[in-house]
Amino acid sequence: MRTIKIIDDIVKDGLTTIGEGYEITSDVEGADAILMRSTDIHGMDMPASIRCIARAGAGVNNIPHAELAERGIVVFNTPGANSNAVKELVIGLLMMGSRDVLGGMQWCRAHEDDPNAYAEAEAHKKAFVGREVKGRKIGVVGLGAVGSKVANACVDLGMKVYGYDPYLSVDHAWQLYRDVTPINDLDELCRECDYLTVHVPRKEDTVGMIGAEQLALLNPGAVVLNYAREDIIDEDAMEAALASGQVKQFFTDFATPKSLHMPRTLVTPHSGAGTVEAEASCARMAVDEMCDYLANGNITNSVNFPECHMGTCRGASRIACLHANVPNMIGQITAILADASANVQRMTNENSGRAAYTMFDTDEHLEPQIIERLRSIPNMWRVRVIQ
């Protein structure tokens, strides 16, 4: 029986794909895997039993995945599974930033006991006049699963859409409407934008990438949205831009001590992906990735190990080796197997960045001392006997 520790609220619907042979445990100690969402697990004592962590969501800045790779722990995420939810909210907020919907509603509520409210509303409605987004310029920073959908939806709204993404994947490029104009320079993208929205992961080169300089390039009275991570946009710079009127309205999904006190800032409680559909599809994808890894060693959508698929084991035994991406690892593995006269049925090796993965099926079970020899190869992070 394999055991899974669930951190965070994972919707029941998403757990339905956990098949037989798995049980949910309340104790992380001794668990095989962790299923989680946004809790920050930096600094968490990670038991040696944990083989993988599946993050039901896109961002993995809450998980020390590089460090965990070296402990042989595979970290998965669920690319694209919640992107439509974020897109829909961003488009809704774009409208809120263009028409004073909230101000108008608050005015009506404040007049709930006024018998003349109906007539007074007609007289007051001018105070809530907005502008249309059609024909306005929007800059989209990051054109991945979320950004590409936001950009396309803005084209559908008749906006002039510009996108900045130096690492744009071929898949996402294919999905982009041809009316989205790619811009190779961030400052150029920001220049004279009426709207700016960020959809990049939190990493070294994205933290604070929108600062005072970029905000100053926007058209005065611009609307800015941050549904990526709290520090992609420099908060001090944003506060100053809001105070000067350079930014008319700021929407953010992150209730930081500062954002909650900034003028003309509307904050949501990290609810960009908060739809039943997104929660279920993230959970299902995370569960599928986790179970396929635990049962078969296959890796899909890992952020710290390469993609690797060998179906189900057809031999007597399947062994997976998680190791550093350095020369002569396969040479050392095969030398040990040759020494043991082990017949390898199938073998695959993949690498990405600092990590590599070698998986093989053998005709017979390997003796424990052979497994120990594999484990003792320098730069070998973990050897799993899957079957």
Ligand SMILES: NC(=O)C1=CN([C@@H]2O[C@H](COP(=O)(O)OP(=O)(O)OC[C@H]3O[C@@H](n4cnc5c(N)ncnc54)[C@H](O)[C@@H]3O)[C@@H](O)[C@H]2O)C=CC1
């Ligand atoms: N508020 C919420 O509930 C949610 C927030 N997010 C956040 O949004 C981020 C993006 O999500 P997805 O679109 O699903 O991820 P994704 O990985 O599909 O897209 C990210 C895009 O950012 C681009 N990028 C990376 N570095 C860049 C840079 N320096 N400059 C410009 N572009 C850069 C990548 O090339 C990629 O195309 C996530 O990492 C997460 O932090 C995602 C989903 C829900």
Ligand SMILES: O=C(O)CCC(=O)C(=O)O
């Ligand atoms: O799990 C969540 O609720 C947050 C979603 C998110 O931020 C992400 O997918 O990156």
